[in-house]
Amino acid sequence: MRSVYVDDLQNHVGETVTVRGWLYSKRSSGKLLFLIVRDGAGLAQCVLFKGAVSPELFELADSLTQESSLKVTGEVKKEERAPGGYEISVTGLEVVQITKDYPITPKEHGTAFLMEHRHLWLRSSRQHSILRVRHEIIKACRDFFDSRGFTLVDTPIFTPAACEGTTTLFETQYFDQKAYLTQSGQLYNEATAAAFGKSYCFGPTFRAEKSKTRRHLMEFWMVEPEVCFAELEEVMQLAENLVVFVVQRVLENRQEDLKVIERDIAKLEQVRSPFPRLSYDEAVKTLRESGSGIEWGDDFGAADETMLSLMHDRPVMVHRYPTSVKAFYMQPDASRPEVALCVDVLAPEGYGEIIGGGQRVHEESLLRQRIAEHHLPEEAFRWYVDLRKYGATPHGGFGMGIERVVAWVCGIEHVRETIPFPRMLYKIYP
């Protein structure tokens, strides 16, 4: 018997097929028994009429419990009332395992319980849909860069030094020396961009932040493009184009999943070019007028970001932050060196920062000075300084945090649901 996946039933109407999966739910009305079977690709309504099948088969089907694994065989029929529009008239059933006491039932469970059972929670329709949206977002990012002449480079995870601040590093013994888990592939990307003109990396990054907020994970994925000869304006345009492209892709391909998550689609449809652009100066002024206690020179707190983010119906780009609150590699604005040629993109609806980037220092002596001021180990950055000695160019790029984008696009409260196995403070199980 031909095994098919549920999303392919439409191509087998009138044929007898086998679906392999798990019992999602069951309902009966005396002579009729409906099995809803999930196989990961979709839900199939499988129906048994008491008179039409053997008593043994009916009884076997009736004995199935939630998440029992099975192979169900029958004829595919068009049935508009069934989820997906097709139904299987069951003529055969092979039970692989009867599941006893499946821990996650249709009743409400607390988050701690669900997180402890994350390996099973992934099977529920909402988590399933969120992770399919995640897949779509990742694929969209890759397609975006692949079709625009960027070369993918996988930057290293083990690094000899910090990039984004030394207080949040995970350390490991690397044979006879210490190594740190990467916080960003950017520095390496600057080398690959000089080789490929445009490059991007896409991998896990790590920050040992002792914070338990809805926006933080210890392990998160970032996509980071870097472009030689690009100045701030070009970096901002690239970021805007990427965000519009990604949201559009999800709207095109993941309507069903957005429905399951109960996402307000209208909000995503507003994500169109051009995004509002705001200098840090203007942002501070606006925040103060709205009651924030922020002073010029302060970095934004989460509350400030949320406030700015709520003021717009689409992502807002805040540029030219004070040099003092940004990383050592940020290029100062030539006309006003106290601000850096950088940009943060804040997602709407209060989601806050999803992208951070800008132009990098491309002049050797200034970079050396910055490395010294930040007490960074000169030896570990020797290769990075080399990039300013041999064919330096203005260049820039950004990093986009995937989990925050997934949280925003799905409209969910906490990033912990945006990755299969989130790594949070004190938590690495399962």
Added chain:
Amino acid sequence: MRSVYVDDLQNHVGETVTVRGWLYSKRSSGKLLFLIVRDGAGLAQCVLFKGAVSPELFELADSLTQESSLKVTGEVKKEERAPGGYEISVTGLEVVQITKDYPITPKEHGTAFLMEHRHLWLRSSRQHSILRVRHEIIKACRDFFDSRGFTLVDTPIFTPAACEGTTTLFETQYFDQKAYLTQSGQLYNEATAAAFGKSYCFGPTFRAEKSKTRRHLMEFWMVEPEVCFAELEEVMQLAENLVVFVVQRVLENRQEDLKVIERDIAKLEQVRSPFPRLSYDEAVKTLRESGSGIEWGDDFGAADETMLSLMHDRPVMVHRYPTSVKAFYMQPDASRPEVALCVDVLAPEGYGEIIGGGQRVHEESLLRQRIAEHHLPEEAFRWYVDLRKYGATPHGGFGMGIERVVAWVCGIEHVRETIPFPRMLYKIYP
């Protein structure tokens, strides 16, 4: 002036454009000066006629050194003798930086020197081409799974326990506990496959092996599919289809790069279905006949793998190894429990193992027994055992090591050239 990339020159014939890049090489014949400019997308021949441009411009162009960064402006002309088929008649030149004493010159350098300058070595044409092939291979893997109903899941890097043996773990302090860097996403994939039917992960994995061979890196990327209800035969077919697809894609899209690397294309064209399949028993017999000292029950050494690999013109699949030499999660063959339902795929031309996989134990009591026998921490594997309690199914998958595939497809000796910044024994710079 419109900036264009070199691979787009064909669309600008007759127009005046600017190319931004670096001087790759230069040659002159008195009145004619040829600048070969690389911009990451390709090489552009830029020509200056002494009489046709100002003496200042000619002199400036003549003063350029290898890897100087520049913007060159001129009219695009069709010119069959130029690399890429187009030429720029230079009318303007902006020098961004004159590079002094670029360390990598056209003369021969030793590997140690080149590895120490990996951040610059990436700019040379051979390294450039290898990494473009790498990009193609990664994209091909993702396209393969994306178009076959697999859901991408990013499995965690921080894990509480070992998967492939405890002696090769990188350890880190994770707040109040120890965490280990993942050796494989497989165990987590078994959970996601039960949620999505078919899933794959694709990320960096880590093995702290104190070995300095041409096949080992401490940090390497793996693509790992996992399929519920799949038995060994289906796993083998999936692996074969993937390898054929990937090689085909490289042949279709990376001919130019394969030429730069001087790869013998004929060898890659032989990579077609079906792949020869050999049981471990047969493999041992063949090896002994060929002079190997291997005994039944031994794992293959590198020399054995090379020998088997050299006997075939395409990848060979060796299945059913002794259970005792394989990981704890391997499903035994029901008819012969001393062998496991597993498969290794060995690339031809002596490249050895590129894929390892098989069916996983799906029965709870056997899995518990294996965990105990292997002295694995029961608590850390609780969730993994759960997968055998709640809707267990036969299932399987495999892992394909990207760097080994890149080495084979490119026909290069050592995996260190297959990733931008290789992490080898004692070496994390640059």
